[in-house]
Amino acid sequence: MTELVGQLINLLAAILLxxxxxxxSQRRILSLIHLFTAQGATxxxxxxxxxxATQQPHLYISAxxxxxxxxxxxxLLLHRVITRLDVRWDVETLINIPMTMIIGxxxxxxxxxxxxxxxxLSVSLARGTLGIALAxxxxxxxxxxxxxxxxxxVIGFLSMENGLFFAATSATYGMPMVVELGIALDVLVGxxxxxxxxxxxxxxxxxxxxxxxEKLKED
Amino acid sequence: xxxxxxxxxxxxxxxxxxxxxxxxDAGREINVAFSLGTFVATCVLTTEVIAGGPLFAWNRxxxxxxxxxxxxxxxAFVGLTTAIFSRPYMRVERDHGKMTPNRMxxxxxxxxxxxxxxxxxxxxxxxxxxxxxxxxxxxxxVLLVSVYRTPASLEAAWKYFxxxxxxxxxxxxxxxxxxxxxxxxxGTEGGALLWTNLDAVKAQLDPAIITLAFAFLFIGYGTxxxxxPMHNWLPDAHAEGxxxxxxxxxxxxxxxxxxxxxxxxxxxDGALHSQLAGQLMIAFxxxxxxxxxxxxxxxxxxxxxxxxxxxxxxxxxxFAFGIGGPIANYAGLLHMTVHSLIKSGIFFAVxxxxxxxxxxxxxxxxGLIKVSPTVGWGLMLGSLxxxxxxxxxxxxxxxxxxxxxxxxxxxATPFLLLALGVAFAAVFSRVQPMVFGETSxxxxxHPPALxxxxxxxxxxxxxxxxxxxxxxxxxxxAARMMGG
Numbered sequence: 001m002t003e004l005v006g007q008l009i010n011l012l013a014a015i016l017l018x019x020x021x022x023x024x025s026q027r028r029i030l031s032l033i034h035l036f037t038a039q040g041a042t043x044x045x046x047x048x049x050x051x052x053a054t055q056q057p058h059l060y061i062s063a064x065x066x067x068x069x070x071x072x073x074x075x076l077l078l079h080r081v082i083t084r085l086d087v088r089w090d091v092e093t094l095i096n097i098p099m100t101m102i103i104g105x106x107x108x109x110x111x112x113x114x115x116x117x118x119x120x121l122s123v124s125l126a127r128g129t130l131g132i133a134l135a136x137x138x139x140x141x142x143x144x145x146x147x148x149x150x151x152x153x154v155i156g157f158l159s160m161e162n163g164l165f166f167a168a169t170s171a172t173y174g175m176p177m178v179v180e181l182g183i184a185l186d187v188l189v190g191x192x193x194x195x196x197x198x199x200x201x202x203x204x205x206x207x208x209x210x211x212x213x214e215k216l217k218e219d
Numbered sequence: 220x221x222x223x224x225x226x227x228x229x230x231x232x233x234x235x236x237x238x239x240x241x242x243x244d245a246g247r248e249i250n251v252a253f254s255l256g257t258f259v260a261t262c263v264l265t266t267e268v269i270a271g272g273p274l275f276a277w278n279r280x281x282x283x284x285x286x287x288x289x290x291x292x293x294x295a296f297v298g299l300t301t302a303i304f305s306r307p308y309m310r311v312e313r314d315h316g317k318m319t320p321n322r323m324x325x326x327x328x329x330x331x332x333x334x335x336x337x338x339x340x341x342x343x344x345x346x347x348x349x350x351x352x353x354x355x356x357x358x359x360x361v362l363l364v365s366v367y368r369t370p371a372s373l374e375a376a377w378k379y380f381x382x383x384x385x386x387x388x389x390x391x392x393x394x395x396x397x398x399x400x401x402x403x404x405x406g407t408e409g410g411a412l413l414w415t416n417l418d419a420v421k422a423q424l425d426p427a428i429i430t431l432a433f434a435f436l437f438i439g440y441g442t443x444x445x446x447x448p449m450h451n452w453l454p455d456a457h458a459e460g461x462x463x464x465x466x467x468x469x470x471x472x473x474x475x476x477x478x479x480x481x482x483x484x485x486x487x488d489g490a491l492h493s494q495l496a497g498q499l500m501i502a503f504x505x506x507x508x509x510x511x512x513x514x515x516x517x518x519x520x521x522x523x524x525x526x527x528x529x530x531x532x533x534x535x536x537x538f539a540f541g542i543g544g545p546i547a548n549y550a551g552l553l554h555m556t557v558h559s560l561i562k563s564g565i566f567f568a569v570x571x572x573x574x575x576x577x578x579x580x581x582x583x584x585x586g587l588i589k590v591s592p593t594v595g596w597g598l599m600l601g602s603l604x605x606x607x608x609x610x611x612x613x614x615x616x617x618x619x620x621x622x623x624x625x626x627x628x629x630x631a632t633p634f635l636l637l638a639l640g641v642a643f644a645a646v647f648s649r650v651q652p653m654v655f656g657e658t659s660x661x662x663x664x665h666p667p668a669l670x671x672x673x674x675x676x677x678x679x680x681x682x683x684x685x686x687x688x689x690x691x692x693x694x695x696x697a698a699r700m701m702g703g
Contacts, residue, residue, distance in 0.1 A: 179347030213374040
C-alpha cells in the first residue's frame with residue numbers, strides 16, 4: 001500500500017513538473033491561470049496522499065488551506081483582475097518559447113544534481129521529489145524573468161510558492177502548523193497587494209507592460 | 220513574559236487604532252504615542268534580560284538573549300524618533316497635497332504594523348516565524364514605499380516586491396531544508412524549527428543538507444540585507460518612498476535581515492566545522508562595499524546616494540561577521556548600532572532639506588546652512604559621521620573591523636581602504652555644496668523636528684567616545700554567543 005502511495009506521489013510530482021513546463025511555454029494569460037489552478041489541485045492531492053501515508057493529520061489541514069487559497073480564492077481573484085483589466089490575451093515573451101524550453105531542461109538537470117546528495121539522505125517516502133520541487137521553483141523563477149507583463153509575473157511568483165510548498169510537504173511532511181498558517185497569510189496578503197498594484201500601474205502607465213517600469217536607472 | 224506581550228501588543232494595537240483614525244490630524248501624535256509605548260516596553264524588557272539573563276516565552280516560541288535584546292531596543296528607539304520626525308514631515312507633505320487623508324491612514328497603520336513585524340522577527344525563536352515576519356515586513360514596506368502613488372514610487376515598489384519576494388522565497392526553501400536536517404535529529408514533535416533546539420544539536424545536523432540550506436538562506440536574507448548583486452531594489456525603495464520610510468528601511472529593516480543571517484550562520488558554523496558561511500559573507504560583504512562605493516560617486520539624487528551608502532555599510536557589517544571571532548563580531552554589532560542611528564539621523568536631515576528645496580536632486584539643493592543652520596549642520600555632521608570621521612562611533616567600529624581584517628584577512632584591507640576613500644570623496648564633495656554655498660532653498664511653514672537628528676548624532680558621538688559598561692557587556696556576550 002505504502003509502495004503504491006509512494007508511486008502516486010512520484011506521479012503527482014511529475015505532473016507538477018509538466019505543468020511548470022506548460023506554464024513557461026504558455027502565451028495566453030487565461031490558460032496560465034488554468035494551469036496554475038491545476039498545479040494547485042495537484043499539490044492538494046499530493047499533500048493529502050503524504051498525509052494519508054504518514055499518518056500526519058495536520059497535512060490534511062494544510063491541504064485544505066491550499067485548496068481554499070490556491071485552487072479557489074487566488075484563481076477567482078486573478079480571473080476578476082484580468083476581466084476588469086481586459087488582458088486575457090498576451091503574446092509576448094522576451095525569449096522565444098523553444099529557447100525557453102531548452103533553458104528549462106537545463107534548469108531541471110541542475111536542480112536534480114543539486115538535490116541528489118540530499119535525496120539520498122531523505123527518510124521521506126518520496127525521494128526524488130525534492131529535486132522536482134526545486135526544479136519547479138527554478139522554472140517559475142525563469143518564467144518571472146522572461147515575461148514582460150505584470151500578470152504573468154504574478155502567476156510566476158505564485159507558482160514559485162507552489163514549488164516551495166511541495167518541497168516542504170515532500171521533504172519534511174510539512175512545516176509546523178503555525179508556520180504554514182503564517183506563510184498562507186503572507187501569500188494571501190501579497191496577492192491582494194499585487195492585485196491592487198496592477199490597477200495602479202495600469203492607471204499610471206496605461207499599460208501592464210513591465211518594460212515601462214524602467215525609469216529608475218543609474219545614469 | 221508579560222513585558223514581551225506589551226512589546227509586541229502595543230504596535231499591533233497601534234496599527235488597528237491608526238487604521239481607524241490615522242487620517243485625522245491627531246494620527247501623527249497617536250503614531251508617536253504608540254511608538255513611545257513600544258519603546259518604554261522594550262526598555263523594561265531590556266532591564267529584565269540584563270537582570271535575569273536570557274528568557275523564553277510562550278512555549279519557547281519566543282526567546283530573548285543578549286544578541287536580540289539590544290536590537291529590539293534599537294528598533295523601538297529608532298521607531299520612536301522616526302515617528303517624531305514624521306510628524307512635521309507628514310504635515311508638510313499633506314500641505315503639498317502629496318498625502319491625502321486615506322494615504323495618511325495607510326501610512327500610519329503600516330508604520331506600526333512594520334514595527335510589529337520587525338519586533339516579531341527579532342524576538343521569535345522559530346525560524347519559520349522569522350521567515351513569515353520578514354515577508355510580512357516586506358509587504359508592509361511595499362505599501363509604505365508606494366504611498367505617493369507616483370509612477371516612480373509604483374515602479375520602485377513593484378521592483379522591491381518582486382525582487383524581495385523572489386529572494387525571500389529562496390530563504391523559505393533554505394528553511395525547509397534546515398527543518399529537514401533538524402527533523403532527523405530532533406524528530407517532528409520536538410519543535411525542530413526552534414532556534415535554541417537547533418543550536419543545541421547543531422553539531423549533529425547533516426553537513427550536506429546544511430550547506431545547501433545555508434546557500435539558499437544566504438541568497439534569501441542577503442537580498443534583504445541589500446548585498447550586491449541582489450541590491451537593486453534598495454536604492455529605488457529608499458529614494459521613492461517618504462523619507463521616514465527611508466530612515467526605517469536603512470535603520471531597522473537591514474539590521475533585522477543581518478540578524479536573520481547571523482542566526483543561520485551560527486547554526487551553519489556549528490554543523491559544518493568549516494569556514495564556508497564566513498567565507499561567503501566575507502566575499503559578498505567585500506563585493507558590496509566596493510561596488511556601492513563606486514556607485515556612490517555617480518548619484519544625483521540625495522536619497523539614492525545615502526541608500527548606496529547603506530549598501531556599503533551593510534557590506535562592511537557582513538564582512539565583519541564573516542571574519543568572526545570576538546573582536547570582529549563586537550565591531551560588527553557596534554557598527555550595526557551606530558550605522559542605524561547615524562543613517563536614520565541623516566535621513567531626517569535629508570528629509571527636511573529636500574522638503575525645503577522641493578527636490579531630491581543634489582545639484583539643486585544649495586546653501587542649507589543659510590536658511591536653516593540646524594538642518595545644514597545636521598546633514599554635514601551626519602555625513603562626516605557616516606564617512607567614519609573620528610570621534611563618531613563609525614570610526615571606532617570601522618577601525619576595529621580594519622585592524623581585525625589586517626590580521627585575519629590581510630588581502631582584503633587594501634580593497635576596504637580604497638572603498639572607504641572613494642566613498643569619502645564621493646559623499647563629501649556632494650554634501651559640502653549642499654550645506655554651504657549660495658542658497659536656493661526657502662523656509663517651511665512648519666518647524667522641522669530636529670530633536671531626532673541631534674539625538675541620533677549625539678548617541679553616535681557618544682558611542683565613539685565612550686561605550687557604557689552594560690552595552691559593552693551585551694556586545695561581548697552577543698559576540699561570544701556567535702562563536703567568538
